[in-house]
Amino acid sequence: MKILDxxxxxxxxxxxxxxxxxxxxxxxxxxxxxxxxxxxxxxxIAVPLGDKAIENVTALTACYDAGGTAVAYRVRxxxxxxxxxxxxxxxxxxxxxxxxxxxxxxxxxxxxxYYGARIATEEFLSRFTGRKLPVFLxxxxxxxxxxxxxxxxxTSSKAVVSxxxxxxxxxxxxxxxxxx
Numbered sequence: 001m002k003i004l005d006x007x008x009x010x011x012x013x014x015x016x017x018x019x020x021x022x023x024x025x026x027x028x029x030x031x032x033x034x035x036x037x038x039x040x041x042x043x044x045i046a047v048p049l050g051d052k053a054i055e056n057v058t059a060l061t062a063c064y065d066a067g068g069t070a071v072a073y074r075v076r077x078x079x080x081x082x083x084x085x086x087x088x089x090x091x092x093x094x095x096x097x098x099x100x101x102x103x104x105x106x107x108x109x110x111x112x113x114y115y116g117a118r119i120a121t122e123e124f125l126s127r128f129t130g131r132k133l134p135v136f137l138x139x140x141x142x143x144x145x146x147x148x149x150x151x152x153x154x155t156s157s158k159a160v161v162s163x164x165x166x167x168x169x170x171x172x173x174x175x176x177x178x179x180x
Contacts, residue, residue: 032145033132034129034130034131035100035130035131035132036130038095038100038102038129038130039063039065039071039072039095039096039102040065040066040071041063041064041065041071041072041093041102042064042065042066043063043064043068044061044062044063044064044074045061045062045064046059046060046061047060047061047062048060052170052174054166054170054174056077056078056079056087056163056166057075057076057077057166057167057170058076058077058078058089059075059076060073060074060075060076060170061073061074061075061076063093070096071095071096072093072094072095072096072102073093073094073096073171073175074091074092074093075091075092075093075094075166075167075170075171076089076090076091076092076107077089077090077092077163077164077166077167077170078090078163079159079160079162079163079166080159081109081111081116081119081155081156081158081159081160082111082112082115082116082153082155082156082159083109083110083111083112083116086108086109086110087108087159088106088108088109088111088119088156088159088160088163089106089107089108089109090104090105090106090107090160090163090164090167091103091104091105091107092104092163092164092166092167092168093105094133094167094168094171096175096176097176098133098168098171098172098175098176099132099133100130100131100132100133101128101129101130101131101132101133101135101145101164101168102129102130103125103128103129104125104128104129104160104164105125106119106120106125109156111153111156112153112156115150115152115153115156116150116153116155116156118150118153118156119150119153119156119157119159119160124150124157124160127147127148128147128164131145131147132144132145133145133168133172134165134168135147135161135164135165135168136161137149137154137157137158137161147161149161
């Protein structure tokens with residue numbers, strides 16, 4: 001009888017483990033994988049912000065493919081990092097449906113030379129390319145893609161994630177939901 005009980009417990013444990021893994025994959029899996037079908041941008045046209053101006057968004061560019069279809073938006077945004085007087089300025093490119101991050105580029109930063117300045121490296125910025133939005137710094141709660149920060153440069157890493165979130169929110173609120 002004990003062997004039968006043990007076998008039943010093993011089967012139930014395996015079923016729970018597999019079910020939990022499938023549920024996790026269903027809910028979170030989309031955020032763990034990077035998109036490999038990012039749009040190819042052939043033309044960029046500056047768009048006046050007009051009444052869409054919000055704090056920390058300073059410029060907007062519409063990005064088009066070779067066929068003239070809007071495929072992404074590039075938002076110039078900023079956030080305060082470790083440097084007390086100079087914000088980190090980024091160009092954040094988001095797909096036109098506001099679901100995927102195409103690229104993050106550092107336009108300006110004055111972070112500490114050996115730590116925070118690493119936010120401008122390809123090693124760090126490539127962590128964002130192709131991620132589903134929204135993004136969060138690894139170790140923080142939230143439903144979205146979790147991106148590893150830079151050890152020793154947490155404040156700078158948080159500022160980049162904040163600026164990316166500002167761009168995502170801007171595109172989603174003013175350009176995607178505004179069309180509906």
